[in-house]
């Protein structure tokens with residue numbers, strides 16, 4: 001039997017442990033990730049025994065600045081799960097979406113679960129899930145793990161997403177044109193070294209001068225020189241370093257997203273009185 005591998009990714013405190021326990025029950029295997037003392041948990045879903053869920057350490061980005069980020073990133077790249085289930089804290093959506101923009105670049109289909117919807121509703125906030133889903137080009141389900149709301153729906157949609165490859169693992173987020181030009185030029189330089197579905201991820205990482213990726217791709221001297229020139233020109237245009245350019249562009253994109261899709265009803269009522 002073929003086992004479907006789903007990777008559970010999200011920020012710390014997004015509810016990953018709660019969800020993992022809820023849907024795998026006692027079917028859990030616990031160990032350590034190789035070489036580090038970070039707990040590794042995986043488990044078969046109680047309701048779908050041919051689906052294995054791999055819990056990843058709670059992280060804020062795939063940069064990687066911490067051992068947790070490195071573990072998560074290596075797993076997502078090397079083990080290539082069939083699907084990434086990205087759990088988000090709906091009360092902290094702006095910060096949580098930062099990781100989401102990176103997960104969507106990996107070339108693996110992503111489904112997003114917006115958790116803590118009970119708190120979101122209590123706070124009189126509304127999240128336009130349909131609009132958010134359209135803007136991120138990924139299926140999204142709102143849920144509350146502790147209130148046991150919509151967990152089945154999330155898992156059904158996850159299996160459906162995999163079955164139909166809805167989303168396809170293609171990234172559709174586009175940033176400032178001047179950055180996009182640089183990323184496309186880098187993509188052209190590494191065309192022969194990289195599979196198409198991973199090319200945008202590699203281009204962004206090379207733009208960020210990510211050493212691990214640079215070593216992994218075994219680039220020639222000429223390729224490295226070309227890429228360095230592209231980065232240098234872009235940094236001159238933006239008047240800042242390439243890492244900051246990417247961070248700023250991600251946050252600008254998220255700000256636009258949240259402005260459109262998240263409203264605070266209590267503020268609205270206040271402004272009417």
Ligand code: BGO
Nearest residue numbers: 011012013014015016017018058115116119144145146147
């Ligand atoms: C404590 N709704 C609400 N309201 N809370 C939720 C939901 C939800 O849908 N889902 C999870 N939580 P983790 P990571 C806690 O533990 O699964 C809560 O880091 C407490 N503990 O119960 O641990 C969940 O694995 C004392 O809260 O997340 C947990 O991703 C007082 O969110 C927290 C209050 O969930 C983080 C909360 C002793």
